[in-house]
Amino acid sequence: xxxxxxxxxxxxxEALFLAKNKITNPDDIICCFCVEAKIVLDSYQxxxxxxxxxxxxxxxxxxxxxxxLNLLEKITYPILDFLHKKxxxxxxxxxxxxHFYLKNFLDTTTSTIILLEELFTVINPERIFAFSYNHIDYxxxxxxxxxxxxxxxxxxxxxxxxxxxxxxxxxxxxxxxxKQTLSEFKNNFVFPKMQNDSTLPNILLIDNRFDxxxxxTFYKNNFNFTKFFPLSNKYFIFSDNKTINVTRIxxxxxxxxxxxxxxxxxxxxxQIPVISYINQCIKSYFENYTLLSSKxxxxxxxxxxxxxxxxxxxxxxxxxxxxxxxxxxSRSMDIPIVSYQEGGGAGYWDYPTxxxxxxxxxxxxxxxxxxxxxxxxxxxxxxxxxxxxxxTQKFELIKNNSSNYAKNSNEIINIFVxxxxxxxxxxxxxxxxxxxxxxAYNKQIYLLDLIKKLQIQxxxxxxxxxxxxxxxxxxxxxxxxxxxxxxxxxxxxxxADGFIMESPTTVLMESMVANKPILLxxxxxxxxxxxxxxxxxxxxxxxxxxxxxENFGEEIQNFIHSIQSQSLNPIENNLFVNDYILQKDTxxxxxxxxxxxxxxxxxxxxxxx
Numbered sequence: 001x002x003x004x005x006x007x008x009x010x011x012x013x014e015a016l017f018l019a020k021n022k023i024t025n026p027d028d029i030i031c032c033f034c035v036e037a038k039i040v041l042d043s044y045q046x047x048x049x050x051x052x053x054x055x056x057x058x059x060x061x062x063x064x065x066x067x068x069l070n071l072l073e074k075i076t077y078p079i080l081d082f083l084h085k086k087x088x089x090x091x092x093x094x095x096x097x098x099h100f101y102l103k104n105f106l107d108t109t110t111s112t113i114i115l116l117e118e119l120f121t122v123i124n125p126e127r128i129f130a131f132s133y134n135h136i137d138y139x140x141x142x143x144x145x146x147x148x149x150x151x152x153x154x155x156x157x158x159x160x161x162x163x164x165x166x167x168x169x170x171x172x173x174x175x176x177x178x179k180q181t182l183s184e185f186k187n188n189f190v191f192p193k194m195q196n197d198s199t200l201p202n203i204l205l206i207d208n209r210f211d212x213x214x215x216x217t218f219y220k221n222n223f224n225f226t227k228f229f230p231l232s233n234k235y236f237i238f239s240d241n242k243t244i245n246v247t248r249i250x251x252x253x254x255x256x257x258x259x260x261x262x263x264x265x266x267x268x269x270x271q272i273p274v275i276s277y278i279n280q281c282i283k284s285y286f287e288n289y290t291l292l293s294s295k296x297x298x299x300x301x302x303x304x305x306x307x308x309x310x311x312x313x314x315x316x317x318x319x320x321x322x323x324x325x326x327x328x329x330s331r332s333m334d335i336p337i338v339s340y341q342e343g344g345g346a347g348y349w350d351y352p353t354x355x356x357x358x359x360x361x362x363x364x365x366x367x368x369x370x371x372x373x374x375x376x377x378x379x380x381x382x383x384x385x386x387x388x389x390x391x392t393q394k395f396e397l398i399k400n401n402s403s404n405y406a407k408n409s410n411e412i413i414n415i416f417v418x419x420x421x422x423x424x425x426x427x428x429x430x431x432x433x434x435x436x437x438x439x440a441y442n443k444q445i446y447l448l449d450l451i452k453k454l455q456i457q458x459x460x461x462x463x464x465x466x467x468x469x470x471x472x473x474x475x476x477x478x479x480x481x482x483x484x485x486x487x488x489x490x491x492x493x494x495x496a497d498g499f500i501m502e503s504p505t506t507v508l509m510e511s512m513v514a515n516k517p518i519l520l521x522x523x524x525x526x527x528x529x530x531x532x533x534x535x536x537x538x539x540x541x542x543x544x545x546x547x548x549x550e551n552f553g554e555e556i557q558n559f560i561h562s563i564q565s566q567s568l569n570p571i572e573n574n575l576f577v578n579d580y581i582l583q584k585d586t587x588x589x590x591x592x593x594x595x596x597x598x599x600x601x602x603x604x605x606x607x608x609x
Contacts, residue, residue, distance in 0.1 A: 061111055065103070069353075201223050201311075208315075209343075261279045339360070355377065359379065369385045413459045414496055460482075496514065504520060521549075
């Protein structure tokens with residue numbers, strides 16, 4: 001009798017373990033929950049599948065994501081009210097729980113349970129093999145999605161199915177190892193050394209992506225910058241090597257477990273026993289990130305005061321609880337929090353989680369008036385339509401190194417196929433909960449397969465990705481008509497006659513700045529990113545759009561023909577660019593904003609303890 005065996009693989013390293021140890025048979029079913037794992041097994045010619053290849057039932061992850069967003073408000077606010085009454089000023093800094101981080105946890109938990117239930121119903125395995133550690137660690141409820149996969153598997157399915165575990169090595173950070181790690185971090189930490197002038201305002205950075213990074217370089221002679229890192233749940237560290245030990249309140253008199261359980265049971269939406277698991281994780285979240293003692297609060301406050309921090313600068317407030325904690329401490333000291341738009345999507349996507357950035361900021365710097373006018377923005381008065389320093393600089397580089405002209409019919413046309421960045425995790429959490437990254441990857445593969453079948457003459461298709469994702473598409477590269485490129489967009493625009501892309505992300509903005517023909521082949525489904533109708537109308541005037549997969553092939557051929565006679569309007573007349581990407585006077589707008597809010601004065605504002 002042949003036993004049906006199912007192997008659950010959540011990481012690239014686990015796929016490599018299976019391949020090298022040759023412990024599977026041809027009749028076994030290997031199910032990969034991340035794209036990188038599948039690529040490894042494919043390279044070893046081991047048959048494997050994504051879970052959605054077995055499941056025929058439509059799984060609406062976005063609706064689940066919306067429910068989770070609403071669920072969190074019902075969970076977190078009563079807990080905080082309870083804690084405020086119980087502890088008073090002890091947690092006065094903790095006023096805004098980070099919904100987005102907890103939302104990702106709930107999305108991952110609920111989606112994984114539904115996904116596994118459907119998968120096991122279809123396959124009905126007699127034995128399951130998986131990778132895990134010896135216990136479920138609740139110390140960080142927002143642990144990686146792969147760890148969540150195995151925690152859920154061992155929690156909810158171990159009684160119904162025979163689960164056999166491969167216990168891979170896990171480095172435990174004991175006190176000795178942690179001290180060594182901290183020492184290495186301090187010695188090797190590299191941060192742009194800014195001019196240490198006591199007369200200049202000091203800015204605390206929470207991250208340094210896109211425009212935030214550009215500001216730290218552009219204004220290096222105008223501000224002193226320091227950066228915050230939560231190195232572990234025991235220490236905070238700043239880029240000037242100042243370390244703060246984290247202490248917590250005495251939790252013996254603060255039992256929030258029963259409160260969380262009561263709230264969850266009242267709004268239970270599942271027919272599966274998730275309550276105790278989610279209860280334990282969310283309880284741990286509040287104990288780790290919310291119930292820090294007044295001693296830690298005072299140390300952080302002292303650091304901000306002693307260093308005369310004028311304002312906090314970051315690109316996204318949708319981060320972990322410790323970042324959220326620092327923001328709340330800063331807010332309690334009336335130190336302004338300035339959040340700069342993190343690339344594409346704001347304003348022209350149906351993506352209301354951008355409101356998290358706006359709610360948790362004193363000011364939100366956007367790329368254009370389109371964000372402020374978006375129907376999904378709940379506090380438009382906080383939005384400052386400054387423009388993007390990052391994209392303005394890229395525009396200047398592109399403008400000086402590119403030229404537009406009609407292509408001769410005998411010339412080779414270079415089309416860059418710009419693919420959205422597939423992450424190493426399981427789930428893509430936009431716009432609400434877009435499902436597995438493997439779903440997005442399959443859409444990309446569909447597009448590349450289609451291009452390969454078209455066999456269009458005198459056209460070079462160049463797959464544009466990032467260096468770490470080259471391996472995902474290497475099997476398509478023949479270096480004859482299909483190539484691959486990992487350089488940044490602004491450096492390859494001079495070679496491009498046009499761009500084909502499958503997602504309206506930041507790369508759409510960068511490509512539009514190049515003022516080259518663009519074809520956007522975006523899927524219009526429940527689990528895909530939705531463009532606002534107003535944005536679609538503006539886009540139609542400057543790029544080619546198609547939302548119907550069955551027409552993609554014909555649309556690509558029409559796009560190629562149009563390039564030979566393409567005549568583009570000056571970028572200044574592009575209404576989408578004007579509303580969502582570039583401003584003519586970004587630098588002066590930014591400097592006016594900084595001056596009008598007092599951020600350029602000596603020590604700025606909000607520096608009294």
